[in-house]
Amino acid sequence: xxxxxxxxxxxxxxxxxxxxxxxxxxxxxxxxxxxxxxxxxxxxxxxxxxxxxxxxxxxxxxxxxxxxxxxxxxxxxxxxxxxxxxxxxxxxxxxxxxxxxxxxxxxxxxxxxxxxxxxxxxxxxxxxxxxxxxxxxxxxxxxxxxxxxxxxxxxxxxxxxxxxxxxxxxxxxxxxxxxxxxxxxxxxxxxxxxxxxxxxxxxxxxxxxxxxxxxxxxxxxxxxxxxxxxxxxxxxxxxxxxxxxxxxxxxxxxxxxxxxxxxxxxxxxxxxxxxxxxxxxxxxxxxxxxxxxxxxxxxxxxxxxxxxxxxxxxxxxxxxxxxxx
Ligand code: G3P
Ligand code: CA
Numbered sequence: 144x145x146x147x148x149x150x151x152x153x154x155x156x157x158x159x160x161x162x163x164x165x166x167x168x169x170x171x172x173x174x175x176x177x178x179x180x181x182x183x184x185x186x187x188x189x190x191x192x193x194x195x196x197x198x199x200x201x202x203x204x205x206x207x208x209x210x211x212x213x214x215x216x217x218x219x220x221x222x223x224x225x226x227x228x229x230x231x232x233x234x235x236x237x238x239x240x241x242x243x244x245x246x247x248x249x250x251x252x253x254x255x256x257x258x259x260x261x262x263x264x265x266x267x268x269x270x271x272x273x274x275x276x277x278x279x280x281x282x283x284x285x286x287x288x289x290x291x292x293x294x295x296x297x298x299x300x301x302x303x304x305x306x307x308x309x310x311x312x313x314x315x316x317x318x319x320x321x322x323x324x325x326x327x328x329x330x331x332x333x334x335x336x337x338x339x340x341x342x343x344x345x346x347x348x349x350x351x352x353x354x355x356x357x358x359x360x361x362x363x364x365x366x367x368x369x370x371x372x373x374x375x376x377x378x379x380x381x382x383x384x385x386x387x388x389x390x391x392x393x394x395x396x397x398x399x400x401x402x403x404x405x406x407x408x409x410x411x412x413x414x415x416x417x418x419x420x421x422x423x424x425x426x427x428x429x430x431x432x433x434x435x436x437x438x439x440x441x442x443x444x445x446x447x448x449x450x451x452x453x454x455x456x457x458x459x460x461x462x463x464x465x466x467x468x
Contacts, residue, residue, distance in 0.1 A: 166436055167443035168452040169301050170194035171415050172213060176447035178268055179254050180220065181211040182275040183286050190290050193453035196299040196338065198445065199283045202306070203315045208244045209280035209324065213255075215239055215306055221250040221277065240313055247277050264419050284328050299336030303363070307346035318349050322356055333357050333385075338412075340388055342368075344380075351383040359385040361412065366390040372400060377407050386410035388445070391435065395422070398439050405440075414445035416452065429455050 173185025174192055186197050199211040216236040217223040223230070223237045226249055231237045239247065252275040255263045262270050278286075280302065287300055307317045321339065330337040340361040341347050350356050362384045364371045371380060372393050377400075380387060387404055391413040394400050404411045413435060418428040425431040428448060432455045435441050446452045 166441070166456055167195040167412070168193065168449050168456065169412060169443055169445045170197040170449045171445040171447050172198060172200065174447065174449055176264075176267065176418060179252050179275050181213060181278070182252050183278045183282060184275060186278075186283055186286055187290070189449050190287065190296075190298055192450040194298065194449040195443075196301040196336075197283075197287060198301040198303065198340075199278075199280060200303045200305050201280055201317070201321070202239045203310055203317065203320075204242060204244045204247055205240055206243045207315060207320070209317075209320065210239060210244065210247060211278045211280060211283055212239055213305070215309065217242070217247070217250065220255050221252050223250055226250055240310070240315070244279065250277060251275065252277055264417075266419050280324060281328075284324070288328065297336060299338070300330075301338045301340060301361075303340045304343075304346055306343075307341060308343055318346055318354060322350070322354055322358075325358065330358065333359060335359070338386065344383075348383050361386045361388050363387075363414075364389040364393060366392045372397070374403050374406075377404050377409060381407035381409055384409065386412060386442070388412045388414055390414065391416065394435065394439050394441065401440050410442040411440075412443040412445060413441055416444050416446040416448070418448050418451060 170186070170189025172180035173182065174189035175185060178185040178188050181199060189197050200213045201209045202212045202215050204210055212220065214220070215238055217239050218237050227237065227246070230241060232241070254268050254270045256270060257263060284300060287298055291297055302321065304317045304321060310317050325337060335358055338359050338361050339350065340363050342363040342365060344362060347360050347362060351360060360383060362371065362380045364387055370376045372389070377387070387409050389400065389411065394413055401411050416428060416432055421428060421431065425434070428451050432444060432452050435444060436456065444452050
């Protein structure tokens with residue numbers, strides 16, 4: 144390559160780096176802003192919109208299969224009340240763990256609804272339209288790996304273990320099962336295109352110290368987990384995890400959280416950025432994402448609208464399009 148070509152390439156690479164080239168966009172529950180969460184369709188759409196990683200939340204079925212669901216209950220996002228009206232527990236919930244995979248496959252996934260039946264996000268995909276299945280984790284992995292083959296891209300997966308302590312009490316060890324599936328699909332070693340996330344430190348510690356994994360681990364932090372947001376808390380997290388996934392409010396309230404995490408070698412991937420649930424101080428999702436990515440300096444974002452985060456990162460500026468949803 145001629146010197147001028149090299150110079151242009153260097154400037155371009157520098158530009159990509161300065162514009163957040165190493166920051167990542169995580170398709171939260173797929174592209175949940177556009178299609179019902181945790182469906183293969185939502186994951187494929189997030190992929191097509193340019194997400195770097197796609198997030199499945201994981202719970203277990205009665206026959207020990209990982210399925211992609213945010214809740215340990217089925218009623219918020221499926222028609223389980225219609226298909227199995229008599230299978231709720233006395234507490235009024237239909238638990239995924241009470242159903243076999245074959246039974247769960249008979250359900251239809253819909254846009255997330257409140258107990259009243261009204262959608263959480265009225266502007267999203269119509270509740271009763273089309274038909275979607277609850278996918279297994281293996282189906283999700285095979286979809287992403289299949290798309291990686293057909294497109295030549297290398298999109299990663301970002302599985303979250305939901306309530307592993309509760310599952311353990313029910314007799315199901317999520318941690319060893321997760322590692323077994325990931326190994327079967329080639330996710331091994333610290334550079335694998337996978338991040339394992341969990342709110343429960345015990346499960347992450349078990350993955351790291353008892354099961355000996357060297358896969359990247361991410362400690363999720365809710366807005367009420369105060370002890371994890373201190374410097375001491377972050378130092379402790381750094382003994383077993385590579386990154387933290389804080390509620391974005393933690394950073395909004397204390398932006399120094401990001402530099403503290405970085406001091407301990409932890410990357411920071413806050414959640415969840417939504418165009419249709421925008422904090423009042425921002426005029427658009429683009430503006431909010433620009434603030435977090437370029438001013439607060441986070442390393443990636445969980446978002447229901449991966450296309451908008453990709454646009455903000457690649458443009459490298461706060462577009463302020465003001466497109467309220
Ligand atoms: O995993 C990051 C974020 O998704 C955590 O919140 O409740 O959407 O799983 P939740
Ligand atoms: Ca999640």
